[in-house]
Amino acid sequence: MKTLLRLLQRFYNWGLCYHxxxxxVGLIRIGLVLLIWSRWAGELVLCRDIRPGVILLxxxxxxxxxxxxxxxxxxxxxxxxxIITLAMFLTNKSWRHHHVFLLVxxxxxxxxxxxxxxxSLDRWLALRRAxxxxxxxxxxxxxxxxxxxxxxxxxxxxxxxxxxxxxxxFLSGDRLELLLYDYYAGVDYASVPGFxxxxxxxxxxxxILEFLLAFGLYIPKFHKYLMPAGITLHILFxxxxxxxxxxxxxxxxxxxxxxxxxxxxxxxxxHTGYQPA
Amino acid sequence: xTRASQYQxxxxxxxxxxxxxxxxxxRAVVFALLMLYVVFGPFYKQVLKGRSRAFxxxxxxxTRGIDICAAxxxxxxxxxxxxxxxxxxxxxxxxxxxLRHSARRIMGxxxxxxxxxxxxQKMGNVVDLRVNARIGTRDGWKTLxxxxxxx
Numbered sequence: 001m002k003t004l005l006r007l008l009q010r011f012y013n014w015g016l017c018y019h020x021x022x023x024x025v026g027l028i029r030i031g032l033v034l035l036i037w038s039r040w041a042g043e044l045v046l047c048r049d050i051r052p053g054v055i056l057l058x059x060x061x062x063x064x065x066x067x068x069x070x071x072x073x074x075x076x077x078x079x080x081x082x083i084i085t086l087a088m089f090l091t092n093k094s095w096r097h098h099h100v101f102l103l104v105x106x107x108x109x110x111x112x113x114x115x116x117x118x119x120s121l122d123r124w125l126a127l128r129r130a131x132x133x134x135x136x137x138x139x140x141x142x143x144x145x146x147x148x149x150x151x152x153x154x155x156x157x158x159x160x161x162x163x164x165x166x167x168x169x170f171l172s173g174d175r176l177e178l179l180l181y182d183y184y185a186g187v188d189y190a191s192v193p194g195f196x197x198x199x200x201x202x203x204x205x206x207x208i209l210e211f212l213l214a215f216g217l218y219i220p221k222f223h224k225y226l227m228p229a230g231i232t233l234h235i236l237f238x239x240x241x242x243x244x245x246x247x248x249x250x251x252x253x254x255x256x257x258x259x260x261x262x263x264x265x266x267x268x269x270x271h272t273g274y275q276p277a
Numbered sequence: 278x279t280r281a282s283q284y285q286x287x288x289x290x291x292x293x294x295x296x297x298x299x300x301x302x303x304r305a306v307v308f309a310l311l312m313l314y315v316v317f318g319p320f321y322k323q324v325l326k327g328r329s330r331a332f333x334x335x336x337x338x339x340t341r342g343i344d345i346c347a348a349x350x351x352x353x354x355x356x357x358x359x360x361x362x363x364x365x366x367x368x369x370x371x372x373x374x375x376l377r378h379s380a381r382r383i384m385g386x387x388x389x390x391x392x393x394x395x396x397x398q399k400m401g402n403v404v405d406l407r408v409n410a411r412i413g414t415r416d417g418w419k420t421l422x423x424x425x426x427x428x
Contacts, residue, residue, distance in 0.1 A: 145308055149315065186365060
């Protein structure tokens with residue numbers, strides 16, 4: 001019982017008491033808006049549907065995402081963006097894809113963090129107020145519990161996609177072959193030497209890597225191996241299959257696994273010694 | 278140096294505003310609910326095979342490739358010799374390579390026979406045109422035709 005309580009306490013501290021630099025969430029905030037624009041903005045341009053209700057909804061989408069991107073009234077604009085994207089996702093059947101779901105969930109989770117405390121107009125206004133009042137700059141720190149939810153979401157994506165592949169049809173490489181026959185039809189792959197063996201190796205590697213990514217990304221010392229491997233896997237998916245924003249969303253959300261203090265220090269180090277012209 | 282002070286000039290006070298118990302409890306409840314949704318949503322769909330649309334599974338491309346066929350056409354000569362045919366070349370599929378993949382793939386039994394008939398038109402009725410074909414299923418390739426003569 002004691003052990004269980006201790007574990008619960010550790011989990012509570014890990015999940016809900018993550019007070020750290022807000023630069024990671026600031027970067028994710030901007031990235032997510034750019035991704036949702038690249039996925040939806042073309043379809044939500046006002047001239048596409050001129051019914052007053054739709055125009056109002058689409059205008060609200062652009063207003064809220066715009067404010068979220070530049071980081072003005074960020075707590076409200078990011079939560080507003082989360083609500084409106086969730087509503088659009090649930091009401092529009094043609095958008096109910098996995099990559100859109102991931103994007104919508106990530107926006108919801110990032111909206112639960114003080115993501116406007118870094119890289120935002122809110123930050124700039126806060127600095128200006130502090131300067132006028134003769135106070136030191138406000139800290140870029142907040143409770144990043146939404147970042148933990150993003151990390152859990154990513155783990156679940158890897159775990160359940162790997163779990164789904166645990167049957168001989170996939171592990172034998174056949175399903176990968178079928179994907180190639182589908183998307184890259186027009187070549188007699190059966191005549192290519194080693195084609196089936198290559199698909200078999202690729203299938204096994206994919207499943208092992210996905211299980212490793214599901215759990216290993218929580219261990220910082222594995223990052224230098226797993227993150228490049230994961231990014232390579234996602235880039236391959238991106239180049240080979242029509243997966244839209246999925247790859248870029250996953251890569252962006254890797255920031256949730258990197259300690260926020262490290263991201264902060266990394267950015268500081270990038271600017272060290274910089275002399276403006 | 279504390280984690281908080283690393284980010285400031287050293288003179289900046291850390292925001293130590295105390296949160297009310299209500300905020301902490303609400304946050305914990307929201308965290309738990311969202312985490313349960315993220316973790317057990319796919320479990321409900323993929324393991325328990327639930328049908329509710331409120332939850333999401335992570336089954337990407339799990340129906341893609343089903344019914345796709347891989348066909349191997351060949352001519353059986355009277356002396357028993359087998360001559361393989363590059364049907365992509367004969368049917369000028371290379372001109373289709375710039376089109377969408379759906380224009381190039383062979384779907385299902387009908388698709389194989391359709392390609393066979395087109396080959397037959399090109400090659401005439403004299404040759405003994407045959408096909409071996411496999412079809413894509415969820416469990417991988419399944420044999421569709423073995424040494425089937427194209428009429």
